[in-house]
Amino acid sequence: MFHAAPTAGQRRWTIRVPASSANIGPGFDVLGLALSRHLTLRVSLSPCPEPESKVTLSYTGEGATDAPLDPYKNLITRVALYVLLSHRLTFPAAHVSIEIDNQVPFGRGMGSSAAAVVAGVLLGDALGDLKLSQDRVKDYALMVERHPDNVTAALCGGFTGSFLRMLEPSELSPAAIPLAEVLPAYPANAGPPQPGDDLPPQPPTNVGRHVRYGFSKDIGVVVVVPKFEVETAKARGALPDSYPRQDVVFNLQRLAVLTASLGASPLDPNVIWESMRDKVHQPQREGLIPGLSKIVNTMTPATHPGLLGICLSGAGPTILALVSNEGAAKPAAGEATPQMREVGEAIKALWQQDGIEVEWLPLEMDDKGATLEEHK
Ligand SMILES: Nc1ncnc2c1ncn2[C@@H]1O[C@H](COP(=O)(O)OP(=O)(O)O)[C@@H](O)[C@H]1O
Numbered sequence: 001m002f003h004a005a006p007t008a009g010q011r012r013w014t015i016r017v018p019a020s021s022a023n024i025g026p027g028f029d030v031l032g033l034a035l036s037r038h039l040t041l042r043v044s045l046s047p048c049p050e051p052e053s054k055v056t057l058s059y060t061g062e063g064a065t066d067a068p069l070d071p072y073k074n075l076i077t078r079v080a081l082y083v084l085l086s087h088r089l090t091f092p093a094a095h096v097s098i099e100i101d102n103q104v105p106f107g108r109g110m111g112s113s114a115a116a117v118v119a120g121v122l123l124g125d126a127l128g129d130l131k132l133s134q135d136r137v138k139d140y141a142l143m144v145e146r147h148p149d150n151v152t153a154a155l156c157g158g159f160t161g162s163f164l165r166m167l168e169p170s171e172l173s174p175a176a177i178p179l180a181e182v183l184p185a186y187p188a189n190a191g192p193p194q195p196g197d198d199l200p201p202q203p204p205t206n207v208g209r210h211v212r213y214g215f216s217k218d219i220g221v222v223v224v225v226p227k228f229e230v231e232t233a234k235a236r237g238a239l240p241d242s243y244p245r246q247d248v249v250f251n252l253q254r255l256a257v258l259t260a261s262l263g264a265s266p267l268d269p270n271v272i273w274e275s276m277r278d279k280v281h282q283p284q285r286e287g288l289i290p291g292l293s294k295i296v297n298t299m300t301p302a303t304h305p306g307l308l309g310i311c312l313s314g315a316g317p318t319i320l321a322l323v324s325n326e327g328a329a330k331p332a333a334g335e336a337t338p339q340m341r342e343v344g345e346a347i348k349a350l351w352q353q354d355g356i357e358v359e360w361l362p363l364e365m366d367d368k369g370a371t372l373e374e375h376k
């Protein structure tokens, strides 16, 4: 049995979660970099004349025409409901208005689903007055989106490395906990929970562990975003179940060097470029992302001075390039240095040769991660 979450008059919150780029080359399912584009929710709760919950969603920005507005179908509110139900609560018996402004394009490898899942957990936290710790928010998010790379960066900000703890069989009840790529249907009927429904248990504790690495303030981030989407689930389906030992060793060697080299001063383009190469997911995804190998293998610090490294962002199709801004004035938010512009335009031109339309964006690392702020 569940109860409506408490309502104590009018309340307002802002939830803000950054985009993220996962993998950074060799760190498949490990590395994440939080990026300066955000999913923002403005939430207000006000008492209703009728004692029933009325959750209304509105969108501006990315996904505004695609995202479902039904709170039982929308990913953000379904995750919030999962968090509430696992505390034997449901949406408050009040009017909950959620205005969503989204700068993270869907299905482009910039962590839109991780941002939505983290925002959903924070929304459940706010509506249920649960006061979850950051670790607990991570536990919930990782039960929904099971690769910790994006979730950790989106939640904690910065350049992160993470792993999932090996859960004991007794901690896993797949029938009850919505382990899924992006929560395909939860609750199962995708409608309001019914009194007789099974409620999900709370997730195990410390599902994921992470560290934050140094990331030089002289690194500019360029993302080049094609106009087509690649679903993460589909891009994961392109990967084999096992790998030759030499490919695993190739990635492990580069992963170890990369994590230290992005925080070093001065930055060493040759070391970084080579340590951002990958053999476990990028070549396998080439079929879904035409032109990928050509771009990441032919653009080097020698051909494009200032380029530090280049890789697929997450599961793609976006390409992420790291550029050295050493010696240049720090660009204002949303502005590019000449080096960043050259790299962005060069990738765009290569992709255009294959008839692929793209836009490139100058970004920076997001240091803050996800925030939940209550307005008094
Ligand atoms: N802000 C959002 N609101 C609702 N659903 C979202 C939001 N962001 C992402 N999603 C869902 O996640 C899907 C994209 O997830 P995914 O294929 O993993 O791509 P990405 O690489 O962008 O995370 C979208 O098609 C949509 O169903």
Ligand SMILES: N[C@@H](CCOP(=O)(O)O)C(=O)O
Binding pocket: 020, 021, 022, 023, 028, 029, 030, 108, 109, 110, 111, 112, 113, 147, 149, 150, 232, 235, 236, 281, 313, 314, 315, 316
């Ligand atoms: N490690 C995952 C990352 C998926 O990131 P997304 O932003 O594309 O959802 C993978 O490579 O599959």
